[in-house]
Amino acid sequence: xxxxxxxxxxxxxxxxxxxxxxxxxxxxxxxxxxxxxxxxxxxxxxxxxxxxxxxxxxxxxxxxxxxxxxxxxxxxxxxxxxxxxxxxxxxxxxxxxxxxxxxxxxxxxxxxxxxxxxxxxxxxxxxxxxxxxxxxxxxxxxxxxxxxxxxxxxxxxxxxxxxxxxxx
Amino acid sequence: xxxxxxxxxxxxxxxxxxxxxxxxxxxxxxxxxxxxxxxxxxxxxxxxxxxxxxxxxxxxxxxxxxxxxxxxxxxxxxxxxx
Numbered sequence: 001x002x003x004x005x006x007x008x009x010x011x012x013x014x015x016x017x018x019x020x021x022x023x024x025x026x027x028x029x030x031x032x033x034x035x036x037x038x039x040x041x042x043x044x045x046x047x048x049x050x051x052x053x054x055x056x057x058x059x060x061x062x063x064x065x066x067x068x069x070x071x072x073x074x075x076x077x078x079x080x081x082x083x084x085x086x087x088x089x090x091x092x093x094x095x096x097x098x099x100x101x102x103x104x105x106x107x108x109x110x111x112x113x114x115x116x117x118x119x120x121x122x123x124x125x126x127x128x129x130x131x132x133x134x135x136x137x138x139x140x141x142x143x144x145x146x147x148x149x150x151x152x153x154x155x156x157x158x159x160x161x162x163x164x165x166x167x168x
Numbered sequence: 169x170x171x172x173x174x175x176x177x178x179x180x181x182x183x184x185x186x187x188x189x190x191x192x193x194x195x196x197x198x199x200x201x202x203x204x205x206x207x208x209x210x211x212x213x214x215x216x217x218x219x220x221x222x223x224x225x226x227x228x229x230x231x232x233x234x235x236x237x238x239x240x241x242x243x244x245x246x247x248x249x250x
Contacts, residue, residue, distance in 0.1 A: 030186045040187040058201025102181045
């Protein structure tokens with residue numbers, strides 16, 4: 001009887017998780033692609049981030065206790081990206097933003113804050129707590145990144161061209 | 169342009185074309201997540217096993233050695249011949 005209950009619990013859990021993935025994967029993948037600054041149709045790093053964060057959510061599905069699973073997945077995604085961006089900052093050219101990406105002009109941390117604050121609509125205090133930064137700093141970075149996105153500096157074009165020439 | 173307008177403009181920039189979710193994603197996630205769960209369960213079991221083994225070993229040692237009994241004195245000679 002215990003075994004039966006376990007099986008039915010497992011089936012319900014699989015159903016719930018399936019519904020969650022169907023609803024959340026698209027939005028989370030879009031956020032991840034914005035974070036990694038990859039093209040929408042070629043985003044291996046964003047897919048990897050998404051797979052890892054959803055697997056993490058799956059593993060702690062039974063211990064959520066009423067917490068929003070989407071929130072949990074987003075939190076894990078953001079912290080994982082923050083850690084990865086710290087380690088491979090500017091490294092090996094594979095982290096270089098794709099020209100098609102809307103946030104390609106920003107640094108990884110700026111992308112993270114803009115995506116959390118504006119795309120996902122996370123409150124300033126929550127984003128600051130998640131990243132371990134003071135709230136004022138989050139606000140400053142967000143405003144600076146917004147200004148840079150809306151009024152791109154003119155010197156950006158030659159810098160990008162120079163970076164492209166360098167590896168050859 | 170005030171702050172809400174700027175934020176709305178950035179939101180519009182970001183909306184763009186949403187990427188396609190790969191069809192194998194769900195299976196991949198469940199495989200990885202299941203592996204994480206299994207690994208955690210194994211680690212937890214191993215910890216309990218270790219704890220039980222430690223408790224048993226301590227009990228057996230305590231029953232054999234009786235560490236709460238005061239050991240006989242080794243410096244004072246036994247008091248005899250009163």
